[in-house]
Amino acid sequence: MEAVLDAQGLPDQAAEEHAAEHVERARVLPGEREVDPEDERHEAEPGEHPVLQGRRQPRPDEPADERAREDGADVDERAGHARRSVAERRRVRGFGSVATPCDILLVALGSTGGLAAAEDELLGGLRRAGADVWVVRSSPPRDVRTLALTDLQWARAARRAAQAGLLGHPPRHAVVFSTVTSALLWPDVPAGVRRAIRYDAPAAANRPGRHGVWQRGAERRRLQEADLLLPQSPGTLEESPVTTVPAIVLPIPVEPSAPDLDGPRDLAAVTYATNWRKKGLDRVLAAWAYARRDGETLAVAGASPAQVLDAAREGGMTGVPAGVEVHPTLAPAEYRALLRRARAYVTAPRREDYGLAQLEALADGCALVSTDAPGPYVAVELARRVDARWIVADDRTPHVLAAAVRAALDGRPADLVARTHAVLAPYRRAATDRVIAEQVLPALTAR
Template identity: 55%
Template sequence: MADVLLVSLASTAGLRAADAGLAGALERAGASVAVVAPRAPRPVRTFALTDLAWARAARAAAARGIAEHRPDAILYGAMGAALLWPRPGAIRLDAPMAANRPGRHGLWQRPVERRRLREAPLLVAVSAQTLDETPRPHPPAVVVPIAVAPSGPSASASARDVAALTYAANPHKKGLDRVLAAWARARRPGEELWVAGVEPGARSDGVRWAGRLPAGEYRTLLRRARVFVAAPRREDYGIAQLEALADGCVLVTTPAPGPYEALPIARGLDPRLVGDDLAMAIRTALDDPAPGYAARAAAALERFGPAAVDATVARELLPALLGSAGR
């Protein structure tokens, strides 16, 4: 038997890492945790069909996990994992489908989401901004950020040999076209923008395609970069930006709708680097970085640190999970 069954959607590397981190925090709080994940379905063409395929796969994984582990409480790692659940449970949420599946993209998901929010015993939001977007009525909520920590010793700016880095696992949503256009205007001879998280694209002066990297190699690349560039069309959390700050990069970003956790931090660290003129902000970050930026970023990220998240999980989340299960 398990205290908690965590049903991980596991559809992206970010979700897999976030769920593994949450499971570890629950275990450190004293819970026995079983994690199940669906087998990846075959690719389909639309968001609606993709969500349906993953929801069906998650339902099968949850049913197997319930039968095998007989958990006291169930925690679905994402709304996509809960849409077709076999049994109600708590739902971890970074952004509701009411916000990130507009129009035909969320034709069936949005009404199902509203039912799940009425039926779930607990909502585990990754940020307070997530709750601002979440349809009501919804169950009682606990805010548990995704833990972020430095991946290793941070090099000084003078020791960093990569001028700029961007992460584009979903090129349209991450605004890769906007980043490349701004870089073409901002770069100087000898400077390179490294693009990670996506298959290599067209060759261009000053652009190096890093491809899809294992997590450790990607974080090593972050520690080599002076500037991290982001131009999302919508940001549901911004884990890549938070990791960049944790590893000592200066963050340049455009504003974006959604519960973009890194956005207010970036504005507080250096408002010159947040705006629609991405090329100018890149140049400012490279030529005139604000004094003490890395140290102030580290202080701003303390609430996302593993120790702070562990404390929230032990003090708030685990009692709420087991309480909602009748223990």
């Protein structure tokens, strides 16, 4: 056990201090806005990091042990989740606990529901391929003010989780990090153990300026040091600053939410807007105001009424246009039920790293109407193959998007579900399971 990480003498301390030094320099002056309202990366969405708006200050009457702090890892004990602090686990190990080896250790970030679901899919795929996989999950860190600090906090949490896993469940073959952020401060691993990184978009592309002041350099080093890269799309690999490391494209699988998708579709359209600026809700609402006909409804999921109003005003309107219903919080099953009722899914993202919500819409038989946003936007290429009229240039003019919305609503093909499922075939679970069994697992376990 001495060769494994000492959880108190952190092996990557120098890297952490280097990152923290640059983050400190990146802080803005008092009174300056920490997150640019035009920066689409400042809110959380499925598969991305949450952007925390301000450092949480403890209330004067708040007990010290309830104040915000950095917790240890959440360790999946297979029979259930046992949540213990790092200190508690150290005490347990100090009294002769025995490590249980595994084939692969998965270091999961779980910073959003969408990312957690993607990590669970990866875990399931590896286990279905026959690997003995142990997963450790990062505990949510305290709130901080900037994206650079947010990533630093999550990277620290992921390192603690990785150390816990390496101590308690040393892998025989590989450690897989579920995101670049979870790998930025990775610990040392035993000799002969491979390191792989799964990711949707590199910081080199989605952390510009001060938002990626330390992450971009750390990312370049980690990607170069990895034994295997698992980008979620070819576009992800194209944006990567490192192209010399072996890579296997491994998409997030998506499945229809019901066997029968031929039920009534009483909603004209749905849009997902948890990160409303990035998703371009202001542009969607402006287009909806032009495209809507009497009796048609646009369901906005994941945004509060106040956020929808803010988006409408940013889109040049004095209020929310007619025919908009708001669903601030929906369970995943409720959201998919909403998709099954909709004829179209409308979005106008300013950047898209993958497009999981759009892929789910295609899987549930929606016509996908979208702007052709920058980024490794997988869903837009599939939608273009279904009907190119529904994909428009990344244009702020609402009339262009409105015309595409009308084309999708008025000309919805009778065989749309068959078409969408045909283009989604490489993204179904059976297809990604084959990639894992035939390519990923052999690359992780070969001697």
